[in-house]
Amino acid sequence: xxxxxxxxxxxxxxxxxYLADCTDYQALDEALLKGAQPAYIxxxxxxxxxxxxxxxxxxxLRWLQKSGNKxxxxxxxxxxxxxxxxxxxxxxxxxxxxxxxxxxxxxxxVFAKYLxxxxxxxxxxxxxxxxxxxxxxxxxxxxxxxxxFSVNRMLAFESVKSRLDREQSLSFLEFNYMILQAxxxxxxxxxxxxxxxxxxxxxxxxxxxxxxxxxxxxxxEVYGLTSPLLTTSDGKKMGKSQGGAIWLNGDMLSPYEFWxxxxxxxxADVGRFLKLYTELPVDECERLxxxxxxxxxxxxxxxxxxxxxxxxxxxxxxxxxxxxxxxxEKGGVGDDLPTLVLTQDEIGDGVSVVQLIVKSGLAGSxxxxxxxxxxxxxxxxxxxxxxxxxxxxxxxxxxxIKLSAGKKRHALIQLG
Numbered sequence: 001x002x003x004x005x006x007x008x009x010x011x012x013x014x015x016x017x018y019l020a021d022c023t024d025y026q027a028l029d030e031a032l033l034k035g036a037q038p039a040y041i042x043x044x045x046x047x048x049x050x051x052x053x054x055x056x057x058x059x060x061l062r063w064l065q066k067s068g069n070k071x072x073x074x075x076x077x078x079x080x081x082x083x084x085x086x087x088x089x090x091x092x093x094x095x096x097x098x099x100x101x102x103x104x105x106x107x108x109x110v111f112a113k114y115l116x117x118x119x120x121x122x123x124x125x126x127x128x129x130x131x132x133x134x135x136x137x138x139x140x141x142x143x144x145x146x147x148x149f150s151v152n153r154m155l156a157f158e159s160v161k162s163r164l165d166r167e168q169s170l171s172f173l174e175f176n177y178m179i180l181q182a183x184x185x186x187x188x189x190x191x192x193x194x195x196x197x198x199x200x201x202x203x204x205x206x207x208x209x210x211x212x213x214x215x216x217x218x219x220x221e222v223y224g225l226t227s228p229l230l231t232t233s234d235g236k237k238m239g240k241s242q243g244g245a246i247w248l249n250g251d252m253l254s255p256y257e258f259w260x261x262x263x264x265x266x267x268a269d270v271g272r273f274l275k276l277y278t279e280l281p282v283d284e285c286e287r288l289x290x291x292x293x294x295x296x297x298x299x300x301x302x303x304x305x306x307x308x309x310x311x312x313x314x315x316x317x318x319x320x321x322x323x324x325x326x327x328x329e330k331g332g333v334g335d336d337l338p339t340l341v342l343t344q345d346e347i348g349d350g351v352s353v354v355q356l357i358v359k360s361g362l363a364g365s366x367x368x369x370x371x372x373x374x375x376x377x378x379x380x381x382x383x384x385x386x387x388x389x390x391x392x393x394x395x396x397x398x399x400x401i402k403l404s405a406g407k408k409r410h411a412l413i414q415l416g
Contacts, residue, residue: 007032008067013225015282016275018060020201020228023211028223031195032069036121039064039196040072040188042129042181044080046095048106049249052261053238056227056276060198061124062114071124072194073111074184075104078133082177104128110248113311125192132187133180141183148216149179149209157205178206185210189220201226230276233268248311254338255312257361259320262304264408270299278306327410341416342397350391353380353403360403360411372405379404 003025005011010029013019022028031037041057043050050058061071080100095103108126111117115124154160154175163170185207188194197207207224214220230238246261247253265273271289274280280288280302288299301321308317323337340360342351354369357378363369370388372378378385381402392401392413400414 003029005029009064009069012063012067013060016063017272018056018063018227018276020226021204022226023208023224027221028196028225031221031223032067036068036070037196038070038072038125038188038192038194039198040074040127040185040194041198042074042076042079042184043107044076045100045103045107046080047245048103049247049252050107050110051248052246053230055248056230056238057198057200058111058114059277060227065115065122065124068122070122071115072188072192073115073124073126074188075107075126075128077101077104077128077130079129079177079180079184082173082180106249110311127188127192129180129184129187133183145179145183145213145217148213149182154178154209159202159205178209181206182209182213185222186214186217186220189214189222190218194222196223196225198225198227200229202229233266250312255308255316256320256323257338258311259304259308259317260324260408262307263300263324265300265303267296270296270303274299274303274306278303278310280306337402337410337412339400339412339414341414343416344394347392347394347397347415350393353385353390353392354388356392356413357403357405360413362403362405362409362411377406 005014005025007029009032010019010025039061041061043054061073064071077100080095080103081097111124111126117124117126155164157178160170160175160178185194185197197210199207204224204226207226211222211224214222232238246258248258250258262273262277270291271285274285274288275282278285288302291299301324305314305317305321308320327337338361340356354366354373357363357369357372358366362378363372369378373385373388376384376386379402380390382404385403394415397413397415400412402410402412404410
């Protein structure tokens, strides 16, 4: 694409690799030249924390604010009661209002690290779609909003079609989700002058629905912009690791483990991730991404430090790097290592080393832990661990034990 943007925000989006598609590049670009423009991304409250898979879009909101525009983080207090069916093989479990509110509280802690909230022209707003969805009258909604949606067209959207093609059930409840998301966009335009919805490229159909509805019902001119759905160079979905989701809340994943996730980035992804997840200048990202051999490790440490500092602060990043150097280079035990504290009752007459590997998050299951031991990938206090039947007693834990999976993943086990 040869379009040369005039606005700072679209320039950054294109230059750093955030852009997958846009409903109208030129018109949006022109609109962004007219001062602080509100734009939003919606987040359903399905967990107590956001994870690394959300971080790309959070960075888009951060750049939006840095370029003088107004980010809106829309919490799905209403839509979470329905569940987004996009590209899912099954229906989401339904959460209670209390669970949803607790999840929103946890997610808000993360947004506050990346965005400045307040009443100024470019200060971010935290909104909840339950504000307008909870009070809807069903018959009025069907008559005023539902009539603008063609079922034929909704069935043709890839997110719905893929589910039906696999002959997997799609409930009427879920089918309504895209209508509610479209309604959100219209309400945000009507109430707050929001001109742009952003999201991952899997949200394209939902975003286009919102644009059409806003034009038809209130004759509003709004736009959509999507980011690529990221996979790592080895084809894995971004944000997933052997131990599960990479959470952004420090109480669900320690800053050290978060740092370690980025330190373990594949060589081929370093340059791209520096552009997307840090604020380093593009030419510096490219220079670091081009490093080869042992030098690329310093680029990975820079990536881990920059990303961790944005989320947890520069002190946490420095501590994580110091711990990593102590553990890897000197074979020591760093203060920041993930620690599993066991009580005397939990240990009883002894606990198997396989259980400890699983409990400490170094393996996802007992089977995986046994395979790790069989393939000589496990160590205990830096010595090879070869006996999957080994039992650990309270006496063994008179001082902490260090368990390792491979060269880079470690955990401490201690008696509480």
